[in-house]
Amino acid sequence: MTENERAEAGEPERPRDFIREIVEGDIRAGKNGGRVHTRFPPEPNGYLHIGHAKAISIDFGIAEEYGGLCNLRFDDTNPVKEETEYVEGMKHDIRWLGYDWGDRLFFASDYYEQLYTWAVELIRKGKAYVCDLSPDEVREYRGTLTEPGRESPYRNRSVEENLALFGRMRNGAFPDGSRTLRAKIDMAASNVNMRDPIMYRILHATHHRTGDAWCIYPTYDWAHGQSDSMEGITHSLCDLAYEIHRPLYDWFLEALGAHHPQQIEFARLNLTHTVLSKRKLIRIVRDGIVKGWDDPRMPTLCGLRRRGYTPEAIRTFCERIGVAKRDSVVDAGLLEHCLREDLNRRAPRVMAVLRPLRVVIENYPEGIVEQVEALNNPEDPAQGTRLLPFSRVLYIEQEDFREDPPKKFYRLAPGREVRLKHAYFIRCVDVVKDHAGEIRELRCTYDPQTMGGSSPDGREIKGTLHWVSADHALHAEVRLYSHLFSEPDPAKLEGEDLTQFLNPTSLQVLSDCRVEASLADAGPLQSYQFLRQGYFCTDPESRPNALVFNRSVALRDSWAKLEKAGG
């Protein structure tokens, strides 16, 4: 929705950041005829992650807010790294986030011919030349950060010779790496990117879209700005890493006299307890530290989706972190908070016992099953109620019983009374142990007067436990996930072996859980709140007779905090 619609709907205005300020200023000044047109330009060489979600939310979000358009353009200029599979995955993830590029799906490879024509034009203008230096020589000639480079001996070839050579490059007359087309700028420039940057390299490789039509491929620098220009982009928003490339971006467009979008850079996202660099994520997958790109511990969009994250939570997160130019590391807790906030409103409540402890209600008749009514979501009464079977033998959570309860523990203990959510008050009268001294079972009594969870005498019960009827509950596997890294900022530990900072308990599999029967036909990726525990979703691997749930995020747990502080 636009800012106006937002204001009319009484929604808070989106915080204005420096990019929106520039865009608004341009609109006011009538630049580009008041038009706003952005683009999201991923290279199809991997999977999108939460950092890309930030960029997507900026690119698509700004266009949407100012009544403009955002293109999806794949920056596919390197045939050896890119694959169609990634293109499809990225399109899927962007749509999943809720963004739409309409009919504006483009590829840098769509522009190869125009790029070639423009390169010829620069040669004609004496602004580009074919260079025969080898890769090593190019590096040598480039100089260093503190010393100027030297001009290539091929720098002053005639236009005719350059034209002929460039034509032969295209026609496959030369082997890989033997020649390049370079912009003729300034080998003494303090910005190394301006020291005659390479525009084309020879690569006899099959491209995922153009096949073998080309054996020379444009570099990022030569392709990106010109692609933006051809699409009529007004604001080319990108990572801070490209700030140093902006003079070159501007130089090419200036030399061509073509439509000149404004490049604006913002800081990329960093998140605590994870890494977002493609290189490191690949290692994590390849080394088998996780089970794949969509492992629920991965910060990839497919991983987050499988973890139970909703597009709404991710979009809210992207709005809250803001947009600025300083390097920062956002607390992963904020992402989790956004998920809880969204799921709290939407996820139906169900009861599931992760670590079962058998409870026998001694004074409850055998063979009787009562149906108790339970609210599906107290935050949303429209979600209705359901019936839960209650019987003589139940399961409760092991951690909800303490033989020797610490102070402020108001769950079950010998002689103590607690409420079973939606059902009765029960009192523990005996603890049954095995030969090893392990607690096997609790013997309890119930108060028939307390059906529904309250007593006629109004006696106060502080503890309320979730439970499940032993005969009616379903077996399930539950996967508990937490941070991949125990180190808050693993990205900082450059050069170190990241595996030593892994969280050894980032995945805990509980295979003997019991969940209420209503979960029997839970569809894939359905989110639930397991009462008192957290938000969980059905894993895609889940089957009716082999249920599997992923913990998306735990509920806040002030008792755990209290106990930790006290003990």
Next chain:
RNA sequence: UGGGGCGUCGUCAAGCGGUAAGACACGGGACUUUGAAUCCCGCAUUCGUAGGUUCGAAUCCUACCGCCCCAGCCA
């Protein structure tokens, strides 16, 4: 070291010369048939440091300090 950026609460982040928003986290309390949610309250006399300009500075100037990025025929 040359160049380009950036430094405001534990973490993000507003602020644009008129006397430090908000969010997360954290602490305290209320409420509670989820120790959840919700609701209150608290949480930077100070803006990397030091000078200067000004009636007045986080905002302007100067110097210094710190962090990030650039020497791929990757993007």
